[in-house]
Amino acid sequence: MVSMKDISSACGVSVATVSKALNDHEDIGAETKRRIRETAKQMGYFPNSAAKALKTNRTQNLGVLFEEDDHSGLTHDYFACVLDSLKSAAEEKGYDITFINSCRTRPNRMSFLEHCRYRGFDGVIIVCVNFLDPEVLELVNSDIPTVTIDHLFNNTCAIMSDNVKGMRDLLHYIYDMGHRRIAYIHGTESSVAQRRLASFYKTAAELGLDIPDAYILPAAYRDTKAAYAATEKLLDLRKRPTCILYPDDFACYGGINAISERGLRVPDDISVAGFDGIRIARHIEPKLTTLKQDTNLLGRKAAEKVISLIEQPKTTLIEQIVVEGEVYIGNSVRKI
Amino acid sequence: MVSMKDISSACGVSVATVSKALNDHEDIGAETKRRIRETAKQMGYFPNSAAKALKTNRTQNLGVLFEEDDHSGLTHDYFACVLDSLKSAAEEKGYDITFINSCRTRPNRMSFLEHCRYRGFDGVIIVCVNFLDPEVLELVNSDIPTVTIDHLFNNTCAIMSDNVKGMRDLLHYIYDMGHRRIAYIHGTESSVAQRRLASFYKTAAELGLDIPDAYILPAAYRDTKAAYAATEKLLDLRKRPTCILYPDDFACYGGINAISERGLRVPDDISVAGFDGIRIARHIEPKLTTLKQDTNLLGRKAAEKVISLIEQPKTTLIEQIVVEGEVYIGNSVRKI
DNA sequence: ATGCACTTCTTAATCGTTTTCGTGTTTTCA
DNA sequence: TGAAAACACGAAAACGATTAAGAAGTGCAT
Numbered sequence: 176m177v178s179m180k181d182i183s184s185a186c187g188v189s190v191a192t193v194s195k196a197l198n199d200h201e202d203i204g205a206e207t208k209r210r211i212r213e214t215a216k217q218m219g220y221f222p223n224s225a226a227k228a229l230k231t232n233r234t235q236n237l238g239v240l241f242e243e244d245d246h247s248g249l250t251h252d253y254f255a256c257v258l259d260s261l262k263s264a265a266e267e268k269g270y271d272i273t274f275i276n277s278c279r280t281r282p283n284r285m286s287f288l289e290h291c292r293y294r295g296f297d298g299v300i301i302v303c304v305n306f307l308d309p310e311v312l313e314l315v316n317s318d319i320p321t322v323t324i325d326h327l328f329n330n331t332c333a334i335m336s337d338n339v340k341g342m343r344d345l346l347h348y349i350y351d352m353g354h355r356r357i358a359y360i361h362g363t364e365s366s367v368a369q370r371r372l373a374s375f376y377k378t379a380a381e382l383g384l385d386i387p388d389a390y391i392l393p394a395a396y397r398d399t400k401a402a403y404a405a406t407e408k409l410l411d412l413r414k415r416p417t418c419i420l421y422p423d424d425f426a427c428y429g430g431i432n433a434i435s436e437r438g439l440r441v442p443d444d445i446s447v448a449g450f451d452g453i454r455i456a457r458h459i460e461p462k463l464t465t466l467k468q469d470t471n472l473l474g475r476k477a478a479e480k481v482i483s484l485i486e487q488p489k490t491t492l493i494e495q496i497v498v499e500g501e502v503y504i505g506n507s508v509r510k511i
Numbered sequence: 512m513v514s515m516k517d518i519s520s521a522c523g524v525s526v527a528t529v530s531k532a533l534n535d536h537e538d539i540g541a542e543t544k545r546r547i548r549e550t551a552k553q554m555g556y557f558p559n560s561a562a563k564a565l566k567t568n569r570t571q572n573l574g575v576l577f578e579e580d581d582h583s584g585l586t587h588d589y590f591a592c593v594l595d596s597l598k599s600a601a602e603e604k605g606y607d608i609t610f611i612n613s614c615r616t617r618p619n620r621m622s623f624l625e626h627c628r629y630r631g632f633d634g635v636i637i638v639c640v641n642f643l644d645p646e647v648l649e650l651v652n653s654d655i656p657t658v659t660i661d662h663l664f665n666n667t668c669a670i671m672s673d674n675v676k677g678m679r680d681l682l683h684y685i686y687d688m689g690h691r692r693i694a695y696i697h698g699t700e701s702s703v704a705q706r707r708l709a710s711f712y713k714t715a716a717e718l719g720l721d722i723p724d725a726y727i728l729p730a731a732y733r734d735t736k737a738a739y740a741a742t743e744k745l746l747d748l749r750k751r752p753t754c755i756l757y758p759d760d761f762a763c764y765g766g767i768n769a770i771s772e773r774g775l776r777v778p779d780d781i782s783v784a785g786f787d788g789i790r791i792a793r794h795i796e797p798k799l800t801t802l803k804q805d806t807n808l809l810g811r812k813a814a815e816k817v818i819s820l821i822e823q824p825k826t827t828l829i830e831q832i833v834v835e836g837e838v839y840i841g842n843s844v845r846k847i
Numbered sequence: 848a849t850g851c852a853c854t855t856c857t858t859a860a861t862c863g864t865t866t867t868c869g870t871g872t873t874t875t876c877a
Numbered sequence: 878t879g880a881a882a883a884c885a886c887g888a889a890a891a892c893g894a895t896t897a898a899g900a901a902g903t904g905c906a907t
Binding site: 176219221222223224225226228229234236249250252255256258259262266271272273274276285289292293294295399425428429431432435454455458459460 | 512555557558559560561562564565570572585586588591592594595598602607608609610612621625628629630631735761764765767768771790791794795796
């Protein structure tokens, strides 16, 4: 590997001068600067990130926390899309992306925070994780610039998909399609689930809808079996709903299966709506009517925010950024 | 951050002793070793990866190339699953995962190889990329330990999903279900596509199947529109096939749409089969009969192989490792 | 007592950068 | 003309670790 020393001897200057020339410092002559840069390019020089990091305490590397026990993170369309846009946005600004992990299986285990310090991440984005994990808290409370996605801590920046408005818009659309008996099989165990449920109730009240308790059932996210079971309960009701909302698109298919196994059709006999807007749902009949979350913007905002926290710590607000989604109109909700 | 120097003064020994104690060298007394490790733990010491990398030329970090112009990589279930298992396997061995990119948008652009040198990746795994890109070639031909997935270069290790046997098994299954008029809408522009197509022809010949040219049509991977169009062509044939194979599960849904729009049902009127075994295909009716590729093993093998190349370069074979998939029997292929 | 081999620890150089401070040269201007 | 200011560059320390080589201290045989 060609180092600054090589360039310095090739140019007959000191390493200090080379460093300053390449970093465009003021106190190097224009001609010398040109000459040094020229030969650096010719010799195929690239800096050594480790040496640079050691000296500057900056790695130009972001840690991404993306870990769940059931490995549903990376392989979840929603999070994968967020990560993809996160990655692109970070790369545009010259940052790389490395996964944070806690080396749980290794002998000398590191916590998330320790791992971050070990690698010297300039900033951290928490995408998908059990937010109650004490290690996550430890990380969030550290001095490392941190951005969370879809979860709000009191001292960090958060990029939030607008679940409240999303649910509101979706429910309004369904209402406008003429539905009045609307059931909601809601997700569990997360602030996102709570927000959506609250928004569902509030919007229903605004619209003057009467939602019997039997219309509200829990089912874990992406759990098609649970959604299937919950759907059966709804179909067993004397006054069955005309439209069912699901925790997410994936779970929605569990519901659709329950419906068709009873010989009912979607949307002719009963309407369904999902949440997320995973891509495949646009390619399968019935095309899911769903709330498409803006994963692209979510990832991009997260990257930009954390980089801003790193590079302009003084002037960057600790704020909550809300990203709106939009109702994607498929054909799983029919007009009645 | 607590460094070795802090520990050395706390213990009243030299930094060298601390280093050797922590790295379990022979020439440190048992008691001293214990004491040093004890205080290291107490003081919350963790090494500085940059310093370590600078000195040892080892980063314990793997580069993963996962980039396509259309961003179909991360958001593709197959590759996402491979990456997920890759990540787990690497983490188990103490390696981290960082995405390789070429900073294409930045002023001082780096090639893939340059980026790898800059970050000092110990090894590289090429998962999903345009394999014809000269930059990929440059990377592959470098001295950095490299493993490719689903593509064979002549001088690197490759982890290959067994597309030949996969296609063979799938076709055999379909044959056993009684089908004789079998069409294949095949993927394009990759060695994988070629291998599958060749295996299809060979297996068909072995089975004594007559495959008219009109039964073989191209459609890009994951292109539901193309699959839709190709399916229409097949349905227009006088002697229409009883079963259609698709490039992948995603594309398969394009075909299913074409079929149902003609008022035909899957699998009652016509059978279909996919390839990949994406998870959602097991949750949607009709459950796709497909060849499930073993993404878990693919990712794990790739990580293990590259780490072996790094740690035992002498004794590690440059070989091609083939990972078998298995026919997943859904209900999209019916018995006739 | 001397020499020798161990064992255990230290000294010091090194990896490739960055950065502070200093120095020599040139320019500026009273 | 001479002092101050501006300019262009270099020397050296530092970041936090590793490691070769050397130096004490101990024990044992001679």
